[in-house]
Every structure is written in structure tokens, then in C-alpha cells.
Amino acid sequence: DKRYGDASFTCDGGKLIIPSAQVNDDYCDCEDGTDEPGTSACATGTFYCENTLHKPMVIPSNRVHDGICDCCDGSDEASGCEDICDKIGQVARAEAERVAKVQHMGYQMKLIMISEVADAKKKVADTIVQLKQDLYDHEEERTRLQAVLDEVKAVKQAEEAAAAEKEEVADEQAPSDDGDDASDDSAEKAATTDADSDDEDFFDDEDEADADEVPQEDIKLTIRDLEKQVREHRYKKSPLEVELRKLEKQLDADIDYGENEEWFKLSLECLKHKAEGDTFEYELCPFDQVKQTPGNINLGKTFEWSGGPETDENPLGQYSEMTYTDGQQCWKGPPRSTTIRVLCDITTRIENVNEPNKCVYSMDLYTPLACTEPVERPDEHESGDEIIHDEI
Structure with a gap:
């Protein structure tokens, strides 16, 4: 100075x-x-x-x-x-050049991803419509089969009741003494025959009425078959309902996907990471939750951006960090939570999973969406051999 x-x-x-x-x-x-x-x-x-x-x-x-x-x-x-400034300077300049290339390539990929957002959201919306239709169809078929099942059960119950009644009548008309006159026996047989004939006519009429109400192809199905089909349609609805809720959440207007909605692309896939030799695998479903397996332990399900204000050192601002809270309760500790640094790279992945404090996790999320537009410095294209000291 x-x-x-x-x-x-x-x-x-x-x-x-x-x-x-x-x-x-x-x-x-x-x-x-x-x-x-x-x-x-x-x-x-x-x-x-x-x-x-x-x-x-x-x-x-x-x-x-x-x-x-x-x-x-x-x-x-x-x-x-x-x-040793020249030696470490060469290493630093090589790293700075690598970072600059990644930043440039990543930003170009980010622009492409932004251009795909509208189509991606439309695809999700179309899938939601199809899922709702599939759920409606399953419910309609389940309701139809349940109605058939109820009618078949009613017919069977009526037949069983009629058979029981016939057996009761037969028991009442049976001879009580071996010495009864033959004429009395004949009369009773005739009466029984007439009663049977009347009952058969009655049930034939009832069966014809039921046959008119229930399609013949459905009547042929056993009650067990019908019950199985009703259960299958109920079970098929469950995963569809889960997927529907997930997709509807992706289109939630309250989620901040950025000025150009570029971060929406992250919501379309879950990212997994398992370090070599590690027992646990970690899964991040952006804007939804973080999980640890085995055990299916939730490490945070309430999402928010937490990167702070935008500065020269933090060009992404709030989008430089994610926080997931309200995870599974830790034994003798707080509910689990995860903080995620969002970093620029040409591939989307999670790495560097740690637990710096009990039940408090951290990881790094690499994605082209974190790459900001490269800023060209005035001295980058100056001619001559002057050494620039602020290249990092």
C-alpha cells in the first residue's frame, strides 16, 4: 500500500x-x-x-x-x-477450468429441461385423467359384480330355505306308527306327492323369475369366483389411488418449482444412493420425502427451500438447499430430518450422505438445474501473458 x-x-x-x-x-x-x-x-x-x-x-x-x-x-x-504457488496454481486452474466446463454444459442442459416442462406437466395431467378413468371402471365393475354376487347369494338362500321347508313338511307327514292302515299310508303319499308337485311348480316359477333378472353367464359363476373378482377389483384400485395422489401432489400449485418451473423436472423421479460397504440405501423423492432402507425409515416428509437469499456467492438463492422435516421419530431423540445441498453437475444424483447429528441427515444433490448462466469476466479474453490472480 x-x-x-x-x-x-x-x-x-x-x-x-x-x-x-x-x-x-x-x-x-x-x-x-x-x-x-x-x-x-x-x-x-x-x-x-x-x-x-x-x-x-x-x-x-x-x-x-x-x-x-x-x-x-x-x-x-x-x-x-x-x-509452491505455481504448483498449486496449476492444479487450481485445471479444477477451475473443469468447473467452468461443467457449469457451461449443465446450463445448456438446464435450458433444454426448462423447454420440456410444459410437456412434462401435460403428460402428468393426462396420466391423472387416465388413472381416474381406470379407477371409475374398476369401481363400476366391482359394483356390478357385487350386485350379481348378492343376487346369487339370495337365490341360494331361497333354495336352501325351500329345501329346509320341504324337509320339515315331509317329517310332519311321515307315519308315526307301523300299524297304520294302508289306505292312510296311500293318502299320505298322495298328499305328499301333491305338495311336492306344488313346491316344484313354485320354485320353478321363482327360478325363472331370478333367471330373468340375473344374466345366465353370471349365474354360472360360483359364489367363490364372484367374491374373488370383487376382491381383485378392490385390490387393483389401491395402487392406482396411491399413484393418483402422488401425481396430483406434483401439480400442487403451492409447490415452488422456480421462476420457470424448472425444478418440476426433479419431481418426476426418485433418486437412490448406497455407498460402497454401507448397509443402508437412501432414496430422495424430491418435494415428497427422504427414506432409508432397510426398515423403510422416513427421514423427512415436509419439504421447503432453505438456501437463503441470492448473493454473488450463492447465485441460486433459496434453491441452493432443500430441507425435509417431520420424519420418523428417533428413539430418545427428535423426529428425523434431512438437509440437502443442491449443486451443479451434468448428471442428476445424490451423494455424500451423512448423519452429522443424531437423526439429522445431510446429503448432496447434483443436477443440471443447479447450474447458473456462466458469467464471462472481462479479463477472460485479454491477450498477453499477464497472470490473472483471481481465476478461482
Whole structure:
């Protein structure tokens, strides 16, 4: 700084002026510590590392001359530090180039995904219509079969009741003594025959009436077959209802899918991750829930964006982080919850699952949707061999 070369040095916001000879004399004269940038005399002072061929940095003055090389050019120590800025600078520049390529490719993929949102939402809406129709058809058929089953059961009950009545009449008319006259026996047989004939006529008429009401092909089915079909239609409805609720939730207007609704694409699939050697597998269904298997343990089912305000360091703003709360209750602990960092990459996946605190989980979600539009710096296309120190 120019002020370090003057005859006097001003510090503490202009409140104190000291001779330049007292700068870097290993004694802290200024409260703000600016008079000792090259020593560790001031606890609040700072030291500037130029780090040529790499990135400049500022460290606390108390780390100067402490025997540890903090600056890659070794300027914070009088001796013993090798200048490795060029070496680590090459690595950093290569990584920065890789990140820039991923950012560029990811952003192009993001634009394509945004262009597909309208069709994706229409497809979900069409699927919802079809699911509702399928559910209606299953319910209609189940209701029809149940009605047939009820009628078949009623006919069977009527037949059983008639048979029981005939048996009761026969028992009442049976001879009570072996010595009864033959004429009495004949009369009873005749009466029984007439009664049977009347009963048969009655039930024949009833069967004909039932046959008119119930289709013959359905009458042929046994009660067991009908009951089985009724159950099957009831069971088939259950997964359809689950899928319907899921799709209707995806189209919920209260879910924030972003300015261009780009994040809607994430809601269309669940992502799984199982680290090598890990017992557990983790599944993230964006905007719905996080699960751990085996055990089907819910790690959070109430979603919200939690990334904070948009800044230069956080261009995604609130969309840089997801939080899922209200998971399964932890034994002697809080309900499980999961915090997810949202990071730019050309593939969509989850990684780095951890449990930093009891029943509090974290993971990283990589997706092109997190890639922001690359910002071209003015110095990127300058000619010449000048080294740019802020390339990271």
C-alpha cells in the first residue's frame, strides 16, 4: 500500500498518526492492527499474501512468523517456506477450468429441461385423467359384480330355505306308527306327492323369475369366483389411488418449482444412493420425502427451500438447499430430518450422505438445474501473458 512508504503512517480511521519507522516493528501501535501487517504483534491485524501465480489471500497477523507456512509463496515466514504457488496454481486452474466446463454444459442442459416442462406437466395431467378413468371402471365393475354376487347369494338362500321347508313338511307327514292302515299310508303319499308337485311348480316359477333378472353367464359363476373378482377389483384400485395422489401432489400449485418451473423436472423421479460397504440405501423423492432402507425409515416428509437469499456467492438463492422435516421419530431423540445441498453437475444424483447429528441427515444433490448462466469476466479474453490472480 502507498501509505506504508510515507514518512508517517495513519491508522485507526485517521485518529492516530505514527512514524513509518514504527510500522512492522513488532509492536502494535494502532488499535486496528494495520501498523503490523508483517508481524504477529497485533491480534486484530492482517497480513496480505501476494501469492504470485496463484490466488492472493489475507491471513491474521498472529499467523505471521509462527513457523507454519500459510502463504503459498512463503512470505508469512522469514525462512523455511518453499514457494509452491505455481504448483498449486496449476492444479487450481485445471479444477477451475473443469468447473467452468461443467457449469457451461449443465446450463445448456438446464435450458433444454426448462423447454420440456410444459410437456412434462401435460403428460402428468393426462396420466391423472387416465388413472381416474381406470379407477371409475374398476369401481363400476366391482359394483356390478357385487350386485350379481348378492343376487346369487339370495337365490341360494331361497333354495336352501325351500329345501329346509320341504324337509320339515315331509317329517310332519311321515307315519308315526307301523300299524297304520294302508289306505292312510296311500293318502299320505298322495298328499305328499301333491305338495311336492306344488313346491316344484313354485320354485320353478321363482327360478325363472331370478333367471330373468340375473344374466345366465353370471349365474354360472360360483359364489367363490364372484367374491374373488370383487376382491381383485378392490385390490387393483389401491395402487392406482396411491399413484393418483402422488401425481396430483406434483401439480400442487403451492409447490415452488422456480421462476420457470424448472425444478418440476426433479419431481418426476426418485433418486437412490448406497455407498460402497454401507448397509443402508437412501432414496430422495424430491418435494415428497427422504427414506432409508432397510426398515423403510422416513427421514423427512415436509419439504421447503432453505438456501437463503441470492448473493454473488450463492447465485441460486433459496434453491441452493432443500430441507425435509417431520420424519420418523428417533428413539430418545427428535423426529428425523434431512438437509440437502443442491449443486451443479451434468448428471442428476445424490451423494455424500451423512448423519452429522443424531437423526439429522445431510446429503448432496447434483443436477443440471443447479447450474447458473456462466458469467464471462472481462479479463477472460485479454491477450498477453499477464497472470490473472483471481481465476478461482
